[in-house]
Amino acid sequence: MKLVVGESVTRISYQHDMLFRIVEIGQGTAMLAGEEMRLLADAPLEDLQVVSDIDKRKRRQKGKEKEDVSYRLFRQDAKLMKKRNEYDATSGYEADDAQFFEMRGRVLHLDGDAFYLQRCTELYERFGVPVYGVHLEEKKMPEQIESLLEMVQPDIVVITGHDAYLNDRGNQDDLRAYRHTKYFAECVRIARRYCSHRDELIIFAGACQSHFETLIKAGANFASSPERINIHALDPVYIAAKVSRTSYKDAIRLWEVLRNTITGEKGVGGIETKGVMRLGMPLKQEHT
Template structure:
């Protein structure tokens, strides 16, 4: 009988209890012992573990930590906005680009959608498992016709000796690659459709090669649940006559340049101004 159940919140003893996980699946190994599939509660990491390495957490205390985390994140975003205003780096008047956000996590999706709404960006959100994203992304692009699409959820490197240049070493990266390929069949022009794809430790190079503008994770590190929305907010609110560098976007995120990379990308704000601000 399993010591843990689907929905339990746990930490891993071998990793210093550093990340809260929720158990999403239970399978037995060849010896008949349960192996638990884990998804990060506040980060976009997926992993698996035996029961001996797990400690169950008090949901009430976890929720308190979660609220503190979200509050700090929101405060940091507000501080960034105030800093831009202080130095005269205000958003140009006009209509921001629209965003289609496809996420395997309903909770993360809600957090990101709230961020878009706070930034007054039109957005469309759908919860879809990573494995199903390649089969639905084109239909959703045709339905909503967004300027920007986010393809995200959870990911992670598999245990053991892994080849960082093989999709087989990643838990869900192949689905992000396939989804980007399908999205580019809809719109090949990277200046007309901006694509962000990936999650924690994702195969960055393969996702970029498939046609994404931005992806995670160049340094195979964990990324924050809000990082994809921070990247796409920047794209949506940058004048369409200007280009965004990967560095300028990555520095706005918690994970930085080791977590987010990409290519120079045109903004998607349709400005009312006749000339660029210098």
């Protein structure tokens, strides 16, 4: 069976552990992008096996179950935050006519994968988080990020796509051994020159197996991947949405935000950070 771009496959040598999409076919090899994980890998064509529709559905159903757990946790936290905001807006008094609105943080989301960007945008919309999404090849992100920051004026910027640690190119502390960490780090440095205060512009950077320490040192508030593991395509959204919907007066509880991700603290981490949401009164029709 001839393999084609867009085909869903697994790798025989890795015991079919992950579902991939073929994004490019070369001389005897294929470039693969993870269906659920933000991993970019290459493999010999003979090592690939096409996934049947039945197997694909089963794998996607398992992935959806994990996503549903994170979504429920996020919604529980959102309800608690809503009650706290109501209390703060009325100074603890019960007032039926005291209605307020929330100015949630605006997200600029740069993604190296158009398929992931669409999924992320849909989840932002479910969370009620304003987002401006841009699909850019990771290598081109540093060229574009400053103009995008000036145009969008975001409160939160997400810089993600695909990455991978290649152990045949060096040890885990050698940035040359990572596909795209250096581009993510350069974007973070540019964004920090644009806004140096870590509570005025919140940055998430990284993808699967990215060099966490480099991204944090460059100026990111949150990054992947502390244990150099694969992260889920939607993990950046859960972190950005939590920041967007948390009051600027409140610090983000790190364990709380990390437990809401699908991968957890082995895949994503960060530093103490405040939220960016602000309450307003009175509630007018145009604010709904």
